[in-house]
Amino acid sequence: MLIVPRVKSDGGGTITFTLAHGAARQICRLTTTFQTEKQAFSYLHKYRTEFERIARARLASGELEDGVVNLSML
Template sequence: MAMGRIVRRAKSDGSGTITFSLALGAARQICRLTTTFQTDKQAFSYLHKYRTEFEQMARMRLASGELEDGIVVLSML
């Protein structure tokens, strides 16, 4: 399986959702992470702290075809 990494240009839409790209070689996969944090700063901090785990989850969902409109959807518990 191709190695991936989260591209640093993550952004928030202001409604508890962070969008980021998972780099898969030269390709990029858009991922959406729904959060329960009160602030973007808290959500981004959590995303970066657990980056490896989110990368693994995103790759597994991508490999199994679990996409919504071509986007990997993840949620923070």
């Protein structure tokens, strides 16, 4: 999984990561309310398997927005 942080101006942010889907890679974006990248990364790593499961399910059902699987905090 490749993770790239992006901080929003309202203090929250998004973490973009790629999900391996066979030979292809799918971009996923997790929206968070954490104030720091460290907090957001810790959260993502703690729930990594759950986010991957949700992302795979959304990808299988075609729930994409502009080719990206969008996720939010659990």
